[in-house]
Amino acid sequence: MKHAILSCNGLDKPEGSVAREVAIRASGAAGSEIICPVLLNRAPARYKKVLGESSLIVVDGCSTRCATRLAASVGARVERKLLVSDAIKASGHPLESTLTLSADGIALAQTIVDGLLRDLNAPAPAAQPMDTFEAPTEYLVVIHDKFEFRIPVVDYLFNENDVWVRASDGVARVGISDYMQQKLTDISFFDQPKIGGTVEQFGELGSLESTKAVFEIISPVSGTITAVNPAAIANPGFINEDPYGGGWLVEMRLTNWQEDLELLIDPAAYAETVKRKAAEE
Amino acid sequence: MSDTTFMGVPRDKIPWFPTIDYDKCNFCMECDTFCPHCVFERRDGDRKLVVANPNNCVVFCRACSKTCGPDALSFPDKPEIIALIKQVREQESAK
Numbered sequence: 001m002k003h004a005i006l007s008c009n010g011l012d013k014p015e016g017s018v019a020r021e022v023a024i025r026a027s028g029a030a031g032s033e034i035i036c037p038v039l040l041n042r043a044p045a046r047y048k049k050v051l052g053e054s055s056l057i058v059v060d061g062c063s064t065r066c067a068t069r070l071a072a073s074v075g076a077r078v079e080r081k082l083l084v085s086d087a088i089k090a091s092g093h094p095l096e097s098t099l100t101l102s103a104d105g106i107a108l109a110q111t112i113v114d115g116l117l118r119d120l121n122a123p124a125p126a127a128q129p130m131d132t133f134e135a136p137t138e139y140l141v142v143i144h145d146k147f148e149f150r151i152p153v154v155d156y157l158f159n160e161n162d163v164w165v166r167a168s169d170g171v172a173r174v175g176i177s178d179y180m181q182q183k184l185t186d187i188s189f190f191d192q193p194k195i196g197g198t199v200e201q202f203g204e205l206g207s208l209e210s211t212k213a214v215f216e217i218i219s220p221v222s223g224t225i226t227a228v229n230p231a232a233i234a235n236p237g238f239i240n241e242d243p244y245g246g247g248w249l250v251e252m253r254l255t256n257w258q259e260d261l262e263l264l265i266d267p268a269a270y271a272e273t274v275k276r277k278a279a280e281e
Numbered sequence: 282m283s284d285t286t287f288m289g290v291p292r293d294k295i296p297w298f299p300t301i302d303y304d305k306c307n308f309c310m311e312c313d314t315f316c317p318h319c320v321f322e323r324r325d326g327d328r329k330l331v332v333a334n335p336n337n338c339v340v341f342c343r344a345c346s347k348t349c350g351p352d353a354l355s356f357p358d359k360p361e362i363i364a365l366i367k368q369v370r371e372q373e374s375a376k
Binding site: 202 | 285339343344348
């Protein structure tokens with residue numbers, strides 16, 4: 001599928017100036033159309049065709065994430081999100097507070113574009129190490145009002161942040177619980193963690209966005225990220241449809257499993273957690 | 282005594298909640314709009330936003346800070362909080 005680029009407009013903050021530069025450079029390198037956020041907001045029909053044919057690369061300047069919000073408001077398909085303020089933090093060099101791009105700002109924009117092109121051109125993830133993973137068949141069911149929350153009876157452990165782990169031979173799959181997917185409602189974007197990155201127990205494994213909320217995925221285990229679920233990225237609705245099976249999120253090589261177990265809970269204990277949370281809402 | 286717990290530890294013994302840097306905060310209220318747990322409250326006066334319900338904050342969640350344009354929200358160090366939770370759990374199980 002083609003890409004189009006929707007960027008922060010970049011008029012009143014240095015981060016915005018970098019975002020705009022990223023959009024221009026990425027457009028030139030990838031041959032992608034730039035969508036003007038002001039025009040999209042004012043006259044969305046102008047971009048109906050390109051939005052229908054393309055998935056978006058969204059470039060936000062700061063955490064206000066105007067471009068992300070605009071993309072959500074028009075129901076656009078988002079493939080990648082870039083956040084300049086995070087890239088500044090990662091670079092370790094604060095940006096000069098001028099609206100005219102400095103040499104550092106230009107270099108930062110190019111670094112962000114280089115990373116984007118690397119990601120876009122990277123081969124699809126290799127075959128998953130847990131191909132034999134079988135979906136659960138037996139569930140505990142927590143009933144609250146008209147809702148039913150399913151919890152697999154065996155093989156799954158949870159943290160109290162509504163994230164499950166299923167581990168076998170030093171590797172594990174991670175996803176969110178049925179309770180959390182129902183709470184989020186229709187998930188529209190999986191902001192994936194970097195493959196090859198390491199995370200500690202209770203560290204962040206990316207986030208999920210729905211029309212209702214943003215959910216930070218809190219890792220139940222420590223390890224190295226070996227795969228993310230391409231199906232969940234291409235169609236985040238899988239996470240709602242099958243949270244314990246095809247809607248898994250991340251696979252990890254475990255680094256501290258025995259210690260991590262201390263702060264994981266079994267399905268029965270998680271059922272009690274869900275009952276409590278549902279009652280508190 | 283808090284009537285809620287996290288990993289068996291009373292919530293009010295876990296100091297996990299955002300801190301607002303009032304030198305940076307521009308009171309845009311994005312974090313308050315975002316947070317479904319009513320951690321923040323709007324007030325009259327100079328400090329138009331406060332962390333009024335710290336124990337409502339979901340332990341280890343930092344999602345509100347990602348809505349903050351001026352980067353005015355900070356959270357405690359996760360490993361320190363994990364160590365604290367383990368320590369309290371050990372004390373409780375030794376009783």
